[in-house]
Amino acid sequence: MTFDFTKIRKSSSSFELRTWDPEGVIFYGDTNPKDDWFVLGLRDGRSEIQLHNQMAQLTVGAGPRLDDGRWHQLVPALDGCLRRGNWLDPQAQTSGSAPTSSLRSCTVQSQPGTFFPPGTRAEFNLQDIPQPHAEPWAFSLDLGLQLAAGSGPLLALGTPENPSQLSLHLQDQKVVLSSGSGPELELPLVLGLRLRLKLAVSGVVLSQGSEKEILALPASDLASLLKLWVQPLGRLFLGAPPGEASASFCLDGLWAQGQKLDMDRALGRSQDIWTHSCPQGPNNGTDTAH
Template identity: 25%
Template sequence: MRWRMARFGKTMAGGLLLSLSLTLLGWGAEGQGNGRGKKEVSGGTTVYLGQDRDTWRPLMHTRVNLNDIRSIKSSFHLRTFDPEGTIFYGDTKNGKDWFVLSLKDGVPLMQISRGESLVSVAGGPKLNDGKWHMLEVSNHEPFVVLEVDGSNRMVVGMESNRTMEILSGELRLALGGILIDKEQMFVQLQPQMDGCVRDGSWLNVSTPWESEVEELWPCHANIQPGSYFPGSGFAVFNTSVFPFEADQRVKMELWGDFRKMDGTIFSIKASGQKLLFALVANNNTKEITLTFGEENITMKDTFKRLVIIFQTDLLQVLRDGDKSNTTTLPINPVSHPGYFTTWKEGRLAVGGLLGEDGVGSQFLTGCLEKIQVQGRDLDLDSAVKHMSISSYSCPA
């Protein structure tokens, strides 16, 4: 196993090793008030990290007196299909010294700052396979060890000529976000993680955590890869970001169990113009309808893959890769002038119907296992999307 480490400034003194051993736990979904308008939650329960809130805002946080810390080891279980996101944050001196644990490209990433020193360490096995993985961080001075599933280990040794510092005061901990300016991090990343944590054990400290949300969202017992739309919002892309081929052709592919979908799967519209395309699932009639202007293509919802090819004068719809199961619709350039330009300069909404004012409706309920435009996977985290949408996982 190979590990990558980038170092800036002096190596950090052993005092930081204590804060490095502070790692995330699973947090309870039930709690009580604390007199400050925040709900208090206990450790040990399963919690969903991608809950609706400001992007960098922690899901919950707490403060611990450094004199109360008795353990040098923390552990928790993590499950996700998401390759990137923030898991846990800890700091001392009100954010002057800090530690962030996240995933980047599916592997663990630790970023550590103390004084003028900044260290970024990444590597190990990819953890975004949808399975539960146990992570343990421990302090074996002068080493900090991150262990994955009891065997894969990342060992960071840190020594310096600085006088050993005695830490005192409070330690701040945060889950699913950070308490510093994101520009301070050496490695920039997308903070939101579509993932869950559970079975946490941290530093043998019983201090309760304060939740930043009224209710914590639960995790699904079983998940599968895909993007889940619960019927409350959609994701919007500017179509200008998609590559267009020289032959003026756009290929869009969607995978999933269309029998379990209901609502608008996608819609395309340019500003100030009428709706161009809409693909709608009707769970009552068990049909999927593609609407183009006044024309409709209606199909039974028994397929698992749908390919739509937009051309300047032709529209092709292919089901389950079967060329014999193809519907072709000629496009009259007189009745639909400039429709391809609209495709290039408009907006694509996945999971809802675009309205005249840009507000959506008829939201999708269901799982799209994969969405591609021009052969490239759509990353919903790069869209403007409703926070109720899970970008990487669906309930199985």
């Protein structure tokens, strides 16, 4: 593709990239190929920017490897707040962003973590996260809950058509584990202790600290659950299913098979999730996020 700079009316671009190639040029642009040019490419599987003009000459490489044959978005949103800005010449400003209810208040004190306001959700493809052990079959999820307010869905395993084959709900400071419309069990919630959900062929174990509960599943339900990992539509859902309200909660981490998951690499998520910060009080900042 070739673009005429004199006709451009938009200053940003975005796209998704999928490749097995560890090195090459993705995008190149110039106004003068000798002394004013820009390159976006891959080197050793990681993104690299080269910029050369009268103001700057630099080469920067960063980020995870992208040459894994999967789709990657190159413009992840930044979870942060700005203040005390002095932006160029105010007289030259022709437009501005009007405050909306979808933006969180930057006056809220925050700490590291991931915050899900009510009604928000994220989902991971099960094939994109660490896989179960084979012999014996076992899979574990660990949640570090810092804050929890209200009642509603917390986590589920399923498919887009059947999103709650196995689910965790927050209810009156308890965690409720259930399997579809079948059996369920409860565990008192203690904030600050990791909550672990472990699946095995013998059943499902929910534990926190020294407290442990075991949910025995019918053979047919267990077999259906284990099949989620061998089909492309198997999903890990966090927060509210589409069209449903949920509790608000904050995680200081989410681990699959002991490896921490990056919320920026989710298959999809609500824009209102704070991906790298949490309000310091359960009732602060729960209006919405950015």
